[in-house]
Amino acid sequence: MSKSLSSQLRPPRAISGFLSWALPASIREPVLGDLEEAFGDKYQKHGMLSANLWYLRQVLFSGYSFMLQTQRSVVMFILAMIFFLFMTLFAMYISSGISLFIDIPSFLIVFPPALILTCAATSYSEVKRAFGMLLNGNRSYDNEHYKRSIVVFSTLGNTGLILGMFMMLIGIIAIGNVIEDFSSFAPALSVATLSLLYGVAIKLVSYVAQQKMISLDSGLKQ
Amino acid sequence: MSSKEKYLGEFEQFLLLSILSLGDDAxxxxIRxxxxxxxxxxxxxxxxYTTLERLEKKGFVESKMGxxxxxxxxxxxxxxxxxxSGEQALKRSKQALNTMWQDVTLRGEHSCE
Structure with missing residues (x-):
């Protein structure tokens, strides 16, 4: 079999990635191998479209049932975050419109620095692992990993909040310079306050993530 | 042993019979x-695999990585x-089914075992 045909016979990576995430470690390798073998067979007999549709069906049905067993806490966390986002957007919409709360410069001076400072306080690999632990309940981690993740989310939340306050203070000082011009004072204060809003949002999400890690850690101790 | 553990479900029987039929290549x-x-x-x-894992936990099948x-x-x-013990469970389920089928005649059939 030529190399190009061999690579064509591979099932779509994104779809198999979802199944790999959902499967218990004990059967991950044989299940993915069986599906890949059957996919290659279907590809040669019925063509690419039929093989892809068959593979997608297998992954969705199997992945869904395994996901509820292995990733239940992760699914709950994601649903809670979606609910929080929906309620926040709804509150913004019924107040003055969502666009009033979106300001790219305020976002850029809070979110990336918060992540970078957290990496500086802990390490890049610890931050990466902490987010991985949040989104993958299928792997086994020890108490030390959970403790480090608690530190990561605590640092991220506090750094985000302090940065939000810090940037707001800078904004207020700048506003003081144009305080006589009331027409530009009000919108400038509104934008400066957005930094604090983004900082509080980071603190809130990090707090939930931190509590989740504490809960998983105490579950491991019992 | 509870009656639930004593007798196999239909799909469990299909899987055990498939494994027996395939021999070393199961x-x-x-199996699919x-x-x-x-x-x-x-x-x-x-x-x-969910059913195979359940059967393995019950001790009715054994597995090895190839x-x-x-x-x-x-x-x-x-x-x-x-x-x-898997073979024993299959035998029990077969005997139970045979017993239940005795004296049963379906419409369009003259007799049943």
């Missing part, structure tokens, strides 16, 4: 293929074998 793909060919039952790989091949993306096979 793994996920061949056999079920599709013989009884036209297209099962998802998830349902298959070789990794290129067409499987370098992933190993998991071979299954019916244990002695």
């Amino acid at each position: 793994y996920g793909t061949t 293929q056999l079920l599709a060919d013989k009884i036209e039952r297209d099962v998802t790989i998830g349902a298959l 070789e990794a091949t290129r067409e499987r993306g370098g992933r190993a096979k998991k071979y299954f074998k019916v244990s002695a």
Whole structure:
């Protein structure tokens, strides 16, 4: 079999990635191998479209049932975050419109620095692992990993909040310079306050993530 | 042993019979293929492995990891074998079914075992 045909016979990576995430470690390798073998067979007999549709069906049905067993806490966390986002957007919409709360410069001076400072306080690999632990309940981690993740989310939340306050203070000082011009004072204060809003949002999400890690850690101790 | 553990479900029986029929070549793909060919039952790989794991926990099947091949993306096979207690469970379920079928006659049939 030529190399190009061999690579064509591979099932779509994104779809198999979802199944790999959902499967218990004990059967991950044989299940993915069986599906890949059957996919290659279907590809040669019925063509690419039929093989892809068959593979997608297998992954969705199997992945869904395994996901509820292995990733239940992760699914709950994601649903809670979606609910929080929906309620926040709804509150913004019924107040003055969502666009009033979106300001790219305020976002850029809070979110990336918060992540970078957290990496500086802990390490890049610890931050990466902490987010991985949040989104993958299928792997086994020890108490030390959970403790480090608690530190990561605590640092991220506090750094985000302090940065939000810090940037707001800078904004207020700048506003003081144009305080006589009331027409530009009000919108400038509104934008400066957005930094604090983004900082509080980071603190809130990090707090939930931190509590989740504490809960998983105490579950491991019992 | 509870009656639930004593008798096998229909799908459990199909799986044990497939493994016995396939002998040394019983793994996920061949079991799925056999079920599709013989009884036209297209099962998802998830349902298959969930039941196989349950049977393994009950001690009715044993498994071992096999070789990794290129067409499987370098992933190993998991071979299954019916244990002695699995064969006993199959026998019990077959006898129970035979007993229940005795003296039963369906419409359009003259007699049943």
